Amino acid sequence: MERRAFGRTGLEVPAVGVGTWKTFDVRGKGAEADARDRVSEALEPGSSFFDSSPMYGQAERVLGLALEGRRDRAMVATKVWARSTDEGSRQIERALRFYGGWVDLYQVHNLVAWREHLPVLERLRGEGSARTIGATHWSPSAFHELAGVMRTGRIDAVQIPLNPWEREAERDILPLAEDLGLGVVVMRPFAEGRLMRRPPPPGALAPLEPFGVRTWAQALLKWILSDPRCHVAIPATSRAGRTRENAAAGNPPWYGPEERELVARLAGP
Numbered sequence: 001m002e003r004r005a006f007g008r009t010g011l012e013v014p015a016v017g018v019g020t021w022k023t024f025d026v027r028g029k030g031a032e033a034d035a036r037d038r039v040s041e042a043l044e045p046g047s048s049f050f051d052s053s054p055m056y057g058q059a060e061r062v063l064g065l066a067l068e069g070r071r072d073r074a075m076v077a078t079k080v081w082a083r084s085t086d087e088g089s090r091q092i093e094r095a096l097r098f099y100g101g102w103v104d105l106y107q108v109h110n111l112v113a114w115r116e117h118l119p120v121l122e123r124l125r126g127e128g129s130a131r132t133i134g135a136t137h138w139s140p141s142a143f144h145e146l147a148g149v150m151r152t153g154r155i156d157a158v159q160i161p162l163n164p165w166e167r168e169a170e171r172d173i174l175p176l177a178e179d180l181g182l183g184v185v186v187m188r189p190f191a192e193g194r195l196m197r198r199p200p201p202p203g204a205l206a207p208l209e210p211f212g213v214r215t216w217a218q219a220l221l222k223w224i225l226s227d228p229r230c231h232v233a234i235p236a237t238s239r240a241g242r243t244r245e246n247a248a249a250g251n252p253p254w255y256g257p258e259e260r261e262l263v264a265r266l267a268g269p
C-alpha cells in the first residue's frame with residue numbers, strides 16, 4: 001500500500017484507510033469479533049488508518065477492542081462532537097482510554113463548537129496525546145466556514161467528501177489545503193454506498209485494468225487517490241473481503257486525466 005506524506009505534518013498515511021460509521025456501530029461478541037476480522041483484513045495489506053467518532057454509536061469502543069494488542073500498528077483518527085467542552089472532555093477521556101492514550105488525528109466533527117474545542121485539541125497536541133488535529137465537514141454549505149478554520153493556521157488536516165458525484169471540495173478546499181500543507185482525509189468515497197448501486201456494465205472497466213483496477217469500488221477509490229492533494233480515502237464496509245478489495249486500490253499506477261474522465265462518465269450524473 002502506498003504511504004503518503006500527510007501534508008506538512010511529518011506523518012505518513014496509507015492511501016486507503018477504513019471508515020467506521022454504521023459498520024462498527026455494533027454490540028455483542030459475534031459482531032465485535034467480525035469488526036476485529038475487518039481490522040485484521042485491513043492491517044494485512046497496510047490499510048492501517050481508521051476513522052471514527054463519538055457520533056457513530058458504539059464504533060469508537062468497538063474499534064478500540066478490535067485494535068487490542070496491535071494498537072501500535074494502526075493510526076486512529078477520531079473526533080470530538082459535542083456542544084460543550086465538558087461533554088467534549090468526557091468524549092476525549094473515553095477515546096484516549098480506547099486507544100492506548102493517544103490519537104493520531106483528533107478532529108472537530110462537523111465544526112460543532114469548534115471555537116470551544118480547538119484550544120482543548122491544541123493542548124492535547126502539545127502534550128502528545130493527539131499527534132495532529134483537524135476539522136471535518138460533510139456539507140459544501142459549510143466549506144466557507146471550514147476554509148476560515150483552515151486559514152487560522154491552527155489545524156493540521158481536514159476531512160471532506162469527494163467522489164464523482166460530490167466534487168465541491170475541488171473548488172476551494174483542496175487548493176487551500178495544498179497551499180497550507182494540510183493533510184486531507186476523504187470521507188464518503190462511494191457517496192455512502194449510493195455510487196455502488198448502479199455499477200457500470202461488464203467490460204466498461206477494461207481500460208482501467210492496466211491500473212490494477214478489477215472492480216467498480218477500486219475504480220472509484222483510484223479516481224480519488226489520483227488527485228495528489230488527497231492523502232487517505234476511508235471507505236466503510238461491513239462485509240468480509242471488501243476491506244481487502246478496497247485496500248488494493250491504494251497502489252500505483254495512478255490515473256491520468258483520461259482515466260479520471262472515464263470514471264466520472266461511468267459514474268453518471
Ligand SMILES: NC(=O)c1ccc[n+]([C@@H]2O[C@H](COP(=O)([O-])OP(=O)(O)OC[C@H]3O[C@@H](n4cnc5c(N)ncnc54)[C@H](OP(=O)(O)O)[C@@H]3O)[C@@H](O)[C@H]2O)c1
Nearest residue numbers: 019020021138187188189190191192193217235236237238
Ligand atoms: N465527518 C463526517 O461528517 C463524516 C460523514 C460521513 C462519513 N464520514 C467517515 O467516512 C467514512 C466513509 O463514508 P460512509 O461510510 O458514509 O460511506 P462510503 O464509504 O462512501 O460507503 C459505504 C458503503 O459502501 C459499501 N461498500 C464499501 N466497500 C464496498 C465494495 N468494495 N463494494 C461494494 N460496496 C462497498 C458499503 O456496504 P457494505 O457494508 O455492504 O460493504 C457501505 O454501504 C465513514 O465510515 C466515516 O468514518 C465522516
